[in-house]
Amino acid sequence: MANQETQMLDDMISKGRRKMLGAGLTSLAGMLAGALAPSAQAAAFTDADILNFALNLEYLEANFYYLAAFGTTIDVATAASTAAGAPLIKLTGTVGTAGTVSGGSQVPFSTIEVSSYAIETAIEEGKHVQTLLTALGSSAVAQPAINLGTSFQTLATAANIPNGSAFSPYASDENFLVGAYVFEDVGVTAYHGAAQYLTVKANLQTAAGILAVEGYHAGLIRTTINYLDPTGATIAGYTNLISTLRATLSQAGLLGAAPGPYDANPDDYGLATFSVTLGANATTATRITDADPVNEIAFARNTTQVLNIVTGGGAVNGTAVVKPAVGVFFPAGMNAGPNGFN
Amino acid sequence: MDKLKKLIDGAFSRRKFVVGAGAAAGATAALTLTGCGGGSSSSPTPTPTPTPQFTDADVLNFALNLEYLEAQFYLYAATGTGLAPADISAGSSSSFQTVGTVTGGDAAAVPGLTPQQQEILNEIAYEERAHVRFLRSALGSAAVPMPDIDLSFFGPLATAAGITTATAPAFNPFASFDDFLIGGFIFEDVGVTAYSGAAPLISAAGVSLGYLTAAAGILAVEAYHAAYIRTSITGRAIAAGSATAYPYITIANQVEDLRAALTVGNSAPPSTAGSVETLLTLPTNLTTPSSIVAADPSTAVGFARTVNQVHHIVYGSATVGVSKGGFFPNGTNSIFATTTA
Helix, strand or coil: CCCHHHHHHHHHHHHCHHHHCCCCCCCCHHHHCCCCCCCCCCCCCCHHHHHHHHHHHHHHHHHHHHHHHHCCCCCCCCHHHHHHCCCCCCCCCCECCCCCEECCCCCCCCCHHHHHHHHHHHHHHHHHHHHHHHHHHHHCECCCCEECCHHHHHHHHHCCCCCHHHCCCCCCHHHHHHHHHHHHHHHHHHHHHHHCCCCCHHHHHHHHHHHHHHHHHHHHHHHHHHHHCCCCCCHHHHHHHHHHHHHHHHHHHCCCCCCCCCCCCCCCCCCCCEEEEECCEEEEECCCCCECCCCCCECCCCHHHHHHHHCCCCCEECCEECCCCCECCECCCCCCCCCCCC | CHHHHHHHHHHHHHHCEECCCCCHHHHHHHHHHHCCCCCCCCCCCCCCCCCCEECHHHHHHHHHHHHHHHHHHHHHHHHCCCCCHHHCCCCCCCCCCCCCCEECCCCCCCCCCCHHHHHHHHHHHHHHHHHHHHHHHHHHHHCCCCCCEEHHHHHHHHHHCCCCCCCCCCCCCCCCHHHHHHHHHHHHHHHHHHHHHHHHHCCHHHHHCCHHHHHHHHHHHHHHHHHHHHHHHHHHHHHHCCCCCCCHHHHHHHHHHHHHHHCCCCCCCCCCCCCCCCCCCCCCCCCCCCCCCCECCCCCCECCCCHHHHHHHHHCCCCCCCCCECCECCCCCCCCCCCCC
16 A cells, blocks of 8 residues: 555655654654664564563563572472462473573561562562463473572672672562562563564563563562662662663673663663752652653663673673673573574 | 655554444454444444544553643642643644643642652652653654643542542542552553553554654553552551551552443453452561552453543543543543543
């Protein structure tokens, strides 16, 4: 049905999106150029490749929360996990190399606020694994090797958290929140970055729904840390250090491409307050939301950026992409199909 | 530049989804927007009915109406004043040109806040205003002006939810921090579901233009806000020890009951199969989960609402064919302003 006008429009879109600026509807794509490709080296990919990338992240998150809440991995039931209603996950994914989960132990929770949140999040991340396994069927990747022990000490040290080489997210309510903080905002940016590449509407709807849940989790963690440490003397202060590290790793993952509005440098903020002007008055605001400070739209990251964060810098060597990315949480790398992201 | 704009407008109108009866090619979008009604397969009548249609600009303008409402609420709560005139004006090419006003009711800066609570209100107010400005910037001359907004509707809404009686003092979300949390609760989960429902409506051209990514990013921020509100209510209830000691958790769930009833086409009670609402719970021991996240109980995937369902909620009416009411006493400035089944 294309006629001359639509052909001209297509031409303009493909040749130079910035030309659209100034039109009745402002093009955001020009500002986005270069920042949101799923992966610089990927020639072709499918919805399944994107969902499998998400599945690797969900394996990571779900096992962390199951270990913290119940003391077991997602494929092992305990009395506690069963009583709480946490699903027992059958590891039906077969693509790639199955690995084992190392490290982690049940947190000796002392407050209902934190324990109830941990249990809820475990259940929901477990269901995300289940949902993606079901959606992917025989295309689902296997659970890769996951390190949930020493990886936290490595990252805490890199983030300059005091006594980071001895940091354990399983030691206390407060430490658990810091461990959870490492993951949740990253999940938001990963789903946000991927949404536009999903071609099947149902997959987009599912991804948008999981994005929302990751946003709820991130908001929950950040709200609770803010309540427990309103002055930023301890764990709220650590969030700034972790966000700085994530932003640095994310920036390296851009490989020199110009950042877009959803991937500014930095593309991550901890809980330190910031200045805003409301009405005529300058005042201060919290940062429960991890978002671009001008437009207040959550950040988005491409797969290389996400990989570089969860592997502690394993995805990039100078200006070259390292594939598979290996390090910290994924000691043998993620599992991916032939054209997938790892 | 004018010629370019015409080309783009033309292309948008050509790529728009078709809504309503008899549009086989746009069946998915039609179902999403109109619920179960409007199927024409049983009708052999070939009479061509005018089909309502929409563009990406219409979808973004729908979101802008909601952001106007949220921004006004949070700005009044945080500072005692609302959006500035420059943030509510009409785009030159918008078919809506009348700039609305705010009926404030009890709208005022929430008293008695701790410094930490004030900083939270400042943050949300700032972020919702940023969303207004962002959408207006993206829409350019197509941006609709702010419609009339009635912030005194919280009182009747609370009565409809069974929170207050018609004879008792009206519910006032600006009276205290806890009342503010309920006011925010009324909006935030709805905002999440509205963006989730609208995201798939964006055309392929709109995806290329970055609209989907923008909408997804705002969706995430609405989820952060919703989590803040739900975590605060749950945490304060846990600290108080019971719903009797902290009745706001019960009030929030009454709001959910009302929202569920107003979600026309899917009005299952909250936390039941098919519902798009998740009730808050009050954990009283170290082995019970909370319910901060509003999501499907079997898949943990967040909910979506249609544009129509969102309109029913902000109008406070399950009636079909209503074009105004509730928070929008003269309707939204939107082609979706009239409710359907």
